[in-house]
Amino acid sequence: MSSFAGRMREYPTISLDRFDRENLYARAYFLSHCHKDHMKGLKGPLLKRKLQFSRTVRLYCSFVTKELLLNNPKYAFWEEYIVSPFFSSQVVVTLLPAGHCPGSVMFLFEGSRGNVLYTGDFRLATGDAPRIEYLHSGSRVKDIQSVYVDSTFYDPRYYKIPTREVCLNGISELVGNWIRQSPYHVVWLNCKAAYGYEYLFTNLGEQFNTQIHVNSLAMFIKMPEILSYVTTDRRTQIHACRHPKNEEYSQGNRMPCGCTTADGIPLRIISIKPSTMWFGERSRKTNVIIKTGASSYRACFSFHSSYSEIKDFLSYLQPVNVYPNVIPIGRTLNDKPHSPETTSLPVSVDESFPLPVPDTVAVVHNYLDCTESNDEEEDGEEQKEQEEVIEGGEMRETQQEKKVEDECKEPSSAPKWEEFFTVETLTDSQNSLNSQSQSCRSATTPSPSRMTDSQTPELFSEEETPDENFSLSLSASLSNHSSQNMDSYLPDTLILQPEQRGREQGDAWTSTMSGREDSEDLILPVERSESQVSSDFDIPCTPESKVPQPEELLQLYRKLASGEEVVIRKGSQGSA
DNA sequence: GCGATCAGCT
DNA sequence: CACAGCTGATCGC
Numbered sequence: 001m002s003s004f005a006g007r008m009r010e011y012p013t014i015s016l017d018r019f020d021r022e023n024l025y026a027r028a029y030f031l032s033h034c035h036k037d038h039m040k041g042l043k044g045p046l047l048k049r050k051l052q053f054s055r056t057v058r059l060y061c062s063f064v065t066k067e068l069l070l071n072n073p074k075y076a077f078w079e080e081y082i083v084s085p086f087f088s089s090q091v092v093v094t095l096l097p098a099g100h101c102p103g104s105v106m107f108l109f110e111g112s113r114g115n116v117l118y119t120g121d122f123r124l125a126t127g128d129a130p131r132i133e134y135l136h137s138g139s140r141v142k143d144i145q146s147v148y149v150d151s152t153f154y155d156p157r158y159y160k161i162p163t164r165e166v167c168l169n170g171i172s173e174l175v176g177n178w179i180r181q182s183p184y185h186v187v188w189l190n191c192k193a194a195y196g197y198e199y200l201f202t203n204l205g206e207q208f209n210t211q212i213h214v215n216s217l218a219m220f221i222k223m224p225e226i227l228s229y230v231t232t233d234r235r236t237q238i239h240a241c242r243h244p245k246n247e248e249y250s251q252g253n254r255m256p257c258g259c260t261t262a263d264g265i266p267l268r269i270i271s272i273k274p275s276t277m278w279f280g281e282r283s284r285k286t287n288v289i290i291k292t293g294a295s296s297y298r299a300c301f302s303f304h305s306s307y308s309e310i311k312d313f314l315s316y317l318q319p320v321n322v323y324p325n326v327i328p329i330g331r332t333l334n335d336k337p338h339s340p341e342t343t344s345l346p347v348s349v350d351e352s353f354p355l356p357v358p359d360t361v362a363v364v365h366n367y368l369d370c371t372e373s374n375d376e377e378e379d380g381e382e383q384k385e386q387e388e389v390i391e392g393g394e395m396r397e398t399q400q401e402k403k404v405e406d407e408c409k410e411p412s413s414a415p416k417w418e419e420f421f422t423v424e425t426l427t428d429s430q431n432s433l434n435s436q437s438q439s440c441r442s443a444t445t446p447s448p449s450r451m452t453d454s455q456t457p458e459l460f461s462e463e464e465t466p467d468e469n470f471s472l473s474l475s476a477s478l479s480n481h482s483s484q485n486m487d488s489y490l491p492d493t494l495i496l497q498p499e500q501r502g503r504e505q506g507d508a509w510t511s512t513m514s515g516r517e518d519s520e521d522l523i524l525p526v527e528r529s530e531s532q533v534s535s536d537f538d539i540p541c542t543p544e545s546k547v548p549q550p551e552e553l554l555q556l557y558r559k560l561a562s563g564e565e566v567v568i569r570k571g572s573q574g575s576a
Numbered sequence: 577g578c579g580a581t582c583a584g585c586t
Numbered sequence: 587c588a589c590a591g592c593t594g595a596t597c598g599c
Contacts, residue, residue: 001588035591037591152588152589192590193590196590277587277588280587280589281587304589580599581596582595582597583596
């Protein structure tokens with residue numbers, strides 16, 4: 001869970017992923033992705049009023065995030081205040097793919113106070129950073145002053161997490177082996193209620209030429225790449241539906257949607273629960289799929305970068321400062337010298353200056369690679385045991401397994417939080433605007449005393465005169481061509497010169513979902529090989545591509561509104 | 577009644 | 587385990 005307080009030291013009049021407390025005074029808001037722990041305060045009435053009185057305060061996010069956000073009525077009032085993409089005359093802001101969930105981006109701020117990268121939540125594979133064009137200037141990596149990084153799995157237990165490709169292959173194999181047995185063999189993907197599993201749906205749907213049953217299609221209506229792989233028709237062999245009541249509802253031979261039979265024949269159901277931390281607990285060499293009961297499985301699955309991936313990313317960027325956005329497991333709020341009210345991270349020490357950047361090579365060879373090769377089949381003849389028994393059993397390792405575990409988990413040079421991160425960061429109680437710098441000279445920035453006064457008129461009236469320090473405006477440079485496809489994850493540099501647009505199309509990150517045959521309008525990099533394709537996070541890319549025609553949408557909306565089941569088939573989105 | 581917060585539970 | 591999110595209890599306004 002993000003504990004980022006919302007503001008960056010370098011550009012404190014901007015708030016990111018936090019919208020409460022002092023962030024009410026921000027001049028501009030950024031939302032990296034649509035998860036609740038990054039949306040604190042976003043539906044607050046104070047913020048709503050501020051917007052109504054402001055001409056320039058806006059929320060900046062990717063198109064996909066906008067779509068997902070507005071799908072929730074509680075956030076619908078943001079519609080007229082969202083801008084995406086954008087640029088600023090003072091600060092160039094670039095949206096980079098974050099690989100965390102649909103629409104997730106990192107924000108790269110480039111301005112007078114240096115280049116700052118805010119990762120939001122992210123998962124990039126080792127070696128991905130060199131492929132992100134906008135982190136480079138020519139052939140050189142841009143100078144990065146600070147990185148505010150997703151440190152969720154900055155913990156030796158997550159030293160390595162199997163790649164998306166490996167995890168996906170494991171799940172595919174399990175699903176395939178099951179559903180091929182008969183039409184009555186069905187799979188329930190027990191996914192948490194969050195965006196981020198969509199690429200699982202699309203890949204499974206593609207591979208098995210089917211659709212995945214979900215509770216609602218509404219949020220995906222403008223994302224045909226996802227929409228074509230999900231359905232509200234329960235007659236499918238792969239479900240990811242949920243029931244608000246407890247999971248016992250889906251115990252026995254029953255899906256959360258209530259399905260128990262097909263054509264009068266009882267279903268044979270297995271459940272697959274995507275998990276990261278559960279696997280982090282057992283760091284012995286394991287398969288990416290573990291059977292936990294007669295009909296239940298855990299599948300390794302992460303949408304946060306592992307320790308190694310974080311290190312690889314930061315080692316490549318070599319930032320001056322690294323600020324963690326998340327207090328990792330094993331650390332608690334008690335580590336903080338200040339109360340939780342006033343700070344969100346341990347305050348200290350510029351002793352990690354300069355460059356707390358890890359020496360990747362030196363550390364790596366002290367670890368075993370815990371990544372699993374997925375060659376072992378997860379057997380149907382594994383012991384039929386109760387869930388808890390097996391789970392308990394998994395924890396008691398054999399002797400030799402324990403050895404591996406020790407080597408995996410207790411490297412001679414264990415990662416040290418203090419050595420890696422610059423931990424001082426901007427907090428509510430600490431207004432760096434005047435506590436440390438004059439270089440940020442926003443004439444309209446509230447003074448500290450005013451900032452603590454919730455009744456300050458700035459909140460509602462500040463924008464009658466344009467803020468010259470931080471003016472943002474809609475970029476006209478994004479043509480409908482490349483923005484058609486890549487909104488969620490193309491590097492949206494929004495201040496692009498027209499001639500740069502060609503290069504954008506050649507960027508490997510602008511590639512799209514693998515194996516889709518209906519992708520002629522998608523931008524594919526020429527240099528990609530097949531093996532590269534599936535190793536990327538196949539973020540659903542294209543809110544704007546193949547925009548559904550109004551008539552099609554109208555039909556869909558009518559059906560959805562009437563509660564009718566809507567079945568979208570590939571290649572004919574928008575018609576049942 | 578609403579929002580904020582927290583315990584509890586996935 | 588704290589991945590992300592829900593429900594419900596409690597408290598203050």
